[in-house]
Amino acid sequence: MxxxxxxxxxxxxxxxxxxxxxAAVDDNDIQAVTEVLRGGRLGCGETVQRFERAVAEYVGARYAVALSSGAAGLHVALMSAAVGHEEEVITSPLTHPATANCILYQGGIHTFADINSATFNINPGAVASKISSRTEALIPVHFAGNPCDLDALHKLARDNNLIVIEDAAHALGGEYDGKKIGALSDLTVFSFSDPQHCYTGEGGVVTTNSEELYEWMMIFRENGLVSNPRKLTRNEGPWRVEMQDRGYNYRMTEMQAALGIAQLARxxxxxxxxxxxxxxxxxxxxxxxxxxxxxxxxxxxxxxxxxxxxxxxxxxxxxxxxxxxxxxxxxxxxxxxxxxxxxxxxxxxxxxxxxxxxxxxxxxxxxxxxxxxxxxxxxxxxxxxxxxxxxxxxxxxxxxxxx
CATH class of the missing domain: 3.90.1150.10 (Aspartate Aminotransferase, domain 1)
Known part of the structure; x- marks a missing residue:
């Protein structure tokens, strides 16, 4: 030549x-989705729950919440962390806009900390220089799947009483110190949208070890609605559903979850x-x-x-x-x-x-x-x-x- x-x-x-x-889609993936289509239940149901359990088990977290996209996951994670108006969140500039957009959705202040030129990941030293009295959370990004310096970031979070939400859209299956990413910080957000290596078409999952954060995310995913009789303000019967907070329709479908289960196995x-x-x-x-x-x-x-x-x-x-x-x-x-x-x-x-x-x-x-x-x-x-x-x-x- x-x-x-x-x-x-x-x-x-x-x-x-x-x-x-x-995307690497095979006959098993197609069969899994076909079985759900033939089953009749297409909205968020038992298959989504199975997918959530599979992701939680895979990464070693106690809880997982499946959502319509990774962007929705970032938003719900920030909502569950109670980050709101005029509160500051520090993140990397070298990322998809969705990473910072979730801060805007909450009326927060986005502050960008520069990267490490050698790793292309966020520089903990730059993060430290940006922390102020208004800072409430950090959203580090595992850029291209390369784990960032979690030890340094977690220390900054402990010293300044900050919550850490990992943007692990690129990092499902990644590890830090021999442990899977997904159970190392307060919240971790994964994407299953094209072109992630595990694929649901569009979709996301947030993992956490906190029962409180998990329960808030479930409410925010479901339009802010609560149906659990133990958590209703007034239990007048099994038909009662209450909107207890502002939420969104961020639910994943059964078809997406079925594909996700099959993909996660690989x-x-x-x-x-x-x-x-x-x-x-x-x-x-x-x-x-x-x-x-x-x-x-x-x-x-x-x-x-x-x-x-x-x-x-x-x-x-x-x-x-x-x-x-x-x-x-x-x-x-x-x-x-x-x-x-x-x-x-x-x-x-x-x-x-x-x-x-x-x-x-x-x-x-x-x-x-x-x-x-x-x-x-x-x-x-x-x-x-x-x-x-x-x-x-x-x-x-x-x-x-x-x-």
């Missing part, structure tokens, strides 16, 4: 487009395959002078939700955009995760002084990293040949542009 990139007339490495992500298989793919990438790309790869937490087990690389633009005569389009021309779909949350137009428009700065950079390391980030395809259905094709395309493009 010619060394000339496809964007300049060479033959593309991949004959057909290799997607960035893909969670370890999915992580093993993702890890094997990441190792193949690392073996070749870790030593390339034009690439910087994130350091993995030595005390953690990553789920390798994404394979991220940062371009060392000082070593190539091209921009991130050039590399992006050149890889697309090789029929390799790549992405960029993520635009720092505070740079989204809405966050600029709302004009909070911690968000819409007039001078300087709010989180300079996150902003600098964003300018050179790329995400490569990584999902269990990829073959070894697919992985080698991606590596070939990346090396081909980078070497062409090397100074």
């Amino acid at each position: 010619s060394d000339k990139p496809a964007i300049y007339g060479g033959k593309p490495v991949c004959e057909h487009l290799l997607p960035l992500a893909g 969670a370890e298989e999915f992580i093993e395959r993702r890890t094997a793919i990441a190792e193949m990438y690392n073996q070749v790309l870790a030593g390339h002078p034009a690439v910087l790869l994130p350091e993995q937490n030595p005390r953690g087990r990553s789920t390798w939700h994404y394979f991220l690389l940062a371009l060392r633009l000082e070593h190539i005569k091209a921009s991130r955009s050039d590399i992006f389009h050149a890889l697309r021309a090789e029929n390799v779909e790549v992405g960029v995760h993520y635009l720092p949350v505070f740079l989204h137009p809405y966050y600029l428009w709302i004009g909070h002084p911690d968000v819409c700065t007039l001078e300087g950079s709010l989180c300079p390391r996150a902003e600098e990293l964003y300018q050179c980030l790329l995400t490569l395809p990584l999902y269990p259905a990829m073959t070894d040949r697919d992985v080698q094709d991606v590596i070939t395309a990346v090396i081909r493009v980078l070497n062409y542009y090397m100074l």
Whole structure:
């Protein structure tokens, strides 16, 4: 094959487009959903309860609440923690906007702490510098499935009486100090939406060891309604249902839960395959002078939700955009995760002084990293040949542009 990139007339490495992500759905998954459809009960019911128990058991938590999405999970977690108007929550800027949106839903104040340039995760030192008398909670993000420094964050939380809500959307099955993520903090939020490695179409789960937090989440998920006779303000009969707080319809369907149960049974298989793919990438790309790869937490087990690389633009005569389009021309779909949350137009428009700065950079390391980030395809259905094709395309493009 010619060394000339496809964007300049060479033959593309991949004959057909290799997607960035893909769900691994098999016949067992389809059968599980079909059985629920034939059973007649489609709304939130016994299958959802079985899914909740399965997730709780998998991560080692006492309780799990299944919801319509990971975003709903973040919102319900923050509601159950009683974080509200004018109260401050610190989180990472390098994440999906849903991580910070839940703070807005509660009328709270979002404050972003910068990242560690080596790991791409939130920097506990930056978090410490942002804590104020109004701070009530921390939402650390296990970015791309790489566990963040929970020990340091938990110490900050203890010292300042803060609640910790882990955004583990990327980290189902991840570990910290040999323990599964999901029972280590006050609340942990998982996503089962596309393109997570365990999949329910759309969906989320929040885990906790606190019975009180669990019971509040169940109320908030169910439109604020209570039907348990022991908790009614007035028990006039089995028909009575009371709205005792403001809630939302965040319920998961039986079909989603059935798919989730089937997928969760393969969670370890999915992580093993993702890890094997990441190792193949690392073996070749870790030593390339034009690439910087994130350091993995030595005390953690990553789920390798994404394979991220940062371009060392000082070593190539091209921009991130050039590399992006050149890889697309090789029929390799790549992405960029993520635009720092505070740079989204809405966050600029709302004009909070911690968000819409007039001078300087709010989180300079996150902003600098964003300018050179790329995400490569990584999902269990990829073959070894697919992985080698991606590596070939990346090396081909980078070497062409090397100074």
